[in-house]
Amino acid sequence: MGILEIKNVNKRFGGLQALGNVNLSVAENTVHAIIGPNGAGKSTLLNCLVGKLIPDTGSVMFDGQSVLGRAPYEINQMGISRVFQTPEIFGDLTVMENMLIPCFAKRDGSFEMNALASMSKQRDIMEKAEQMLVDMNMADKRHMHAASMSRGDKRRLEIGMCLSQEPRLLLLDEPTAGMARADTNNTIDLLKQISAERDITIAIIEHDMHVVFSLAQRITVLAQGTPLVEDTPEKIKGHPKVREAYLGESA
Amino acid sequence: MSKYDVTRRGVLRTGAIAGAGFALPTYLRAQESGYLNAPTGSTVTLGFNVPQTGPYADEGADELRAFELAVEHLNGEGDGGMLNTFSSKSLSGSGILGKKVEFVTGDTQTKSDAARASAKSMIEKDGAIMISGGSSSGVAVAVQGLCQEAGVIFMAGLTHSNDTTGKDKKANGFRHFFNAYMSAAALAPVLKNLYGDDRRAYHLTADYTWGWTQQESIAAATEAMGWETVNNVLTPLASTDFSSYIAPVLNSGADVLVLNHYGGNMVNSLTNAVQFGLREKQANGKNFEIVVPLYSELMAKGAGKNIAGIVGSQNWDWKLENEMGDKYAGTNAFVKSFGEKYGFPPSQAAQTCYAQTLLYADAAERAGTFNPCAIVEALEGYEFDGLGNGPTSYRAEDHQCFKDVVVVKGAADPEDEFNLVEIVEVTPVEQVTYEPDHPMFAGGELGQCNPGA
Amino acid sequence: MLGLTPKDTTLLIIVAILTLFAPFILNPFPTDSAMAQFNAGYPDLMQRFVIFGIFAIGFNILFGLTGYLSFGHAAFLGVGSYSAVWMMKLLTMNVIPAIVLSVIVAGLFSVVIGYISLRRSGIYFSILTLAFAQMSYNLAYSVLTPVTNGETGLQIALDDPRILDGANAPQYPNLFGTEMNDAVTMTLGPWAFTFSVGYYVCAIIMMLAFYLSIRIFRSPFGMMLRAVKSNQQRMNYTGLNTRPYTLAAFVISGMYAGLAGGLMASMDPLAGAERMQWTASGEVVLMTILGGAGTLIGPVVGAGFIKYFENIFSKINDSILHQWFSFMPEGLEDLLVFLVHPFIGKGWHLTLGLLFMLVVIFLPGGLVEGGQRLSKMFRRKAKTSDEKTDGKTSPAE
């Protein structure tokens, strides 16, 4: 029984079958990659997991509870954090504030009326955010405007923000898209480290095979909205169906 | 009362500091005189609060011209205007009580709030002892209330609602302009003569206090002479296009349309009504007619040719003395000095503001003080003549002027833009007089005059 | 101090000093001089400065922090005024119950409007709030006249019941017997300074309101509101429900507006429907943007700026101009009067419109940015070496 269980999920957009009978299980504390050519339904699947889309049929269970019909913030509070393809951070806020917000969300839940609370009195949260900045290696940037950072730093910040919520499942949507090689490698190292040090399940959607094969413990290949194969990276590499799907696309 | 105590308590404490102080500003010494803003220097300040922005800005500008002219005449400049014809001879052209008249101006924006803010600043900052002007009843009532609270005299400008001297009357407030009841009483007999006593009227009424009181007055007066009121439709103040209200009129069985609108509303509703060709139509075998109970020169200008032949009432018209005789003496004197200064004849708003200023000055002169309570006393029940409206009286019970009402009609082929309306008849004062406790004016108390100290 | 950072404390103290000494600061010219026209230190205008300051501070909590642009905030001000006047008609002329009721009623009203309007965002939200406010205005002017007294506005009358007031109670708004209109005038040579009770009541309440707004700005809640403005998507995916946050901000700013309305009615017991018109809502938007949206002090500056123009520039007329320029030769005097004439008196709208354009074009951050630029320029001249990027901790000041 995995931490995330997707059963018989179907989703149509008008005449287009975006997802067809998707069954997928992600085991706890593993790194699970979902790959597939463009239009394979990866993003649709991801959106179904976080509450942005509701599948037509099927069920999505996280830790034994259904996530369907819940708002994104409720799903997040259940323990699922999401990293976006282009980093979604609070650009107008400082790096420190960016880190504080998820800490508050973890401690106080989805809404807390603390309009007169003093920030400096929130010791526990300040310390936690500070620690996370150190962990993410960006303590020196704490007063910077988040929007003015490099893309790699933004990505790191976003991952840090997700981690400070202590999620049980971290969803990453092409985390290295558009990154330079060096930044990509840094991100891979960071994710490896996270996976090794923390009690966390990581599900990653990725195009870049280099990233996938350096990180994943299991890989699901999606094509035309349906899982093609699911296996370990070694086996996937030589799988004929996968080659077909990818070659077919590149041709 | 301890209202606007700027002074009484003020000086107790400032006494110590006053050693250093000299040349006390003129308006800070009420406690000695017993009233607010008592002028101590060689000048006295009047506050003219008129709409300078918004749709009534032109009317406000005309009022302001009249005020300036009145101040000139009071100070002995110019040709003296109506001072020469005014029945009271106490004003000599040397200001008021020997003090030169100065004035401050403000913008009411035709909003109660803004008008009060502006009046307050004149009272508090400039030390105005009297406030005058305005171009709508809402503003008049609001400012009148303020002046009562503050303790200065309010000489209303153009305000036509019954409420100003009805349920909202105040001891410190005085209205020279006529009201909706008088319009109705003056119009009814003329309408009967022109259109007969078997008419069915359809009212379009601006949906706010003034509109309602006017509609009520006109309906009552016309029904009394046999007309039937088919319908009364309230139109939003913010309307600019009245077509959807005009369209059903012709098919409603009515043969007269009464437009209880003023200003921009009136210009547009009348223009729309004429557009629909109502005036060329027949209903119930009679010519379809339109009535606009309250007329003004500026509205006539705005509506242009559409007003031809349409009947309404006015407080005053600049042709009054020429056409109706010496009874209305003062008119020509005023038209002459106004016309020579500004190049066109004055509007009724200008005349009422000019007359109000003179009446205030005269009352102060006769009372021998600027104390509002003495002025109230001097004005209550005061009968005068020579200000262009014929013999007039300020009734003590409600501070309303009673005088003849002019019934006018849009000229079919005006010779110039100053002759857009022609006088049909002047309804004598007896016909428009009502009891102070008339139901349309009931409710409200005049209260006590407030000198503000 | 008071749970504020030293920087904020300094700001609060400066504001407190400016407010307390406003009667001096706003009356710099001797009463008899020609420049006395520009004095703004009379009670009514000073009260307006602080009351509209409160209104704008509250509006800024919504707009400056969350970025939700409400075009209907005047409705809350109007509702506050009506409730305050009704309180004074029915219960007592003491201003405390009136102000408390106006805040409560405006709060309730804003819960309803906010709950509905916040289902949409961006311009759709703006139009929803505008629609609610315009409906309130139109109805208050016409159908609701029994409650609002329509065109004239709701006033107090001698025959109002006022069940808590005895026979000898003051007939005007008061604070436990001290009337709002009482004032002390101090004359110093040719200068005169008026200290009115009403102004100081307003001023103290404004300082409280300002202090609260600093606390809100600096609180975790305030940070969440800025986060809403910055990235709602990230908010949602961080487990935060934006709706209650925005609604809370909306209600808080609605209550500020109600407070302003209640105070306005307490200073001058009249509540007019025009207070709710879209132009009045637009005015507070202009105040906030003009002063600097999202800054603490900006809205107050903007409010003062606009009210000053409305009350001072509209009162300048040609004869005053002639007085000013009377020292010049006749022809030049007339020419100057002719040139200045379109911008004063009835032309004050034109001046205001031009100023809006100039400020927005050249000072995108509002007047506060202008001030910052100026002070930076001076500081740079004073000590060029002391340039640090330290001031970046928070953009909101």
Added chain:
Amino acid sequence: MDAIILQLLNGLDKGSAYALIALGLTLIFGTLGVVNFAHGAIFMIGAFCAVTLSKLFNLSHKSSEPSGTDFLGNPKYEDILYVKDWFGESFGAWMIDWSVPLAVIFAIPIMVGLGFLMERGLIKHFYKRPHADQILVTFGLAIVLQEIIKYFYGANPIPTTAPEAFRGSFDFGVLLGFDQNAIIYPYWRLVYFGFSALIIGAVFAFLQFTTFGMVVRAGMADRETVGLLGININRRFTIMFGIAAAVAGLAGVMYAPINSPNYHMGMDFLVLSFVVVVVGGMGSLPGAVLAGFLLGILESFASMNEVKNVLPGIDQIIIYLVAIIILLTRPRGLMGRRGVMEE
């Protein structure tokens, strides 16, 4: 029944005015992404083009012989119109009579020029600024424009008449078999309706069938991509601003005889036109037109006595009520696109 047909007709007529103003506003918003609060002022200036032309035609010189006395008793000289001097008595009279339709020709270059001037001189610098700044600066501009008009023309409405041939009203009732006078409608309003339909049709045809229009439509959908194609989208957008100004201006010209123009008529229409645009959906041209007609018709029906008796004051709030209901049921108005002006 006849009352319903009458109000439907009236609603279409009102709606055509709303649609026309909203169309211009949407053109500017959709192409340039600018919220233009000065749009109402452009409409107003259009109406004043009609006023100005009629004033120009009425320019006169004094006759040499006095023809009476004026109100002060001074000799008065008759006004002799220049147009009659120059073009002859009858043609001069025709010109004055037809000054409003003639003003359409007069207004096009003026309005397009004004549009260019506004876009190049001011709006251009605000493309990248927040909407709040755009609102403030265009609002300031609107105030300045209307105050300028007020300075020269006064605050009072100025009567402007339709040509003699279009005065009076047309009796539809007889046509449809109702009683005489049951359904009458003024000729000029019918002309206005036709004119609006023509302009709306022309704008759509222009965008649909010309390459210029295609590029602009593509730019409305995705500005960056079109920019990448190497097309100078900025110049086209300037032209679009001119066109939008002309549309609003012409709406104003033709509106002049319906209600006497005054300097604040733009502000009166501003809020309303924004409501129309938003109800239609930001950035959607068909939405703007649809919403214009919808609100016009609903407003007309709300002013019927039968309706007002049931719901007093409904005509005061109908527009806003409809806006609220539509926005709550359809998040982006009738035909709005996702993501436009939602942040």
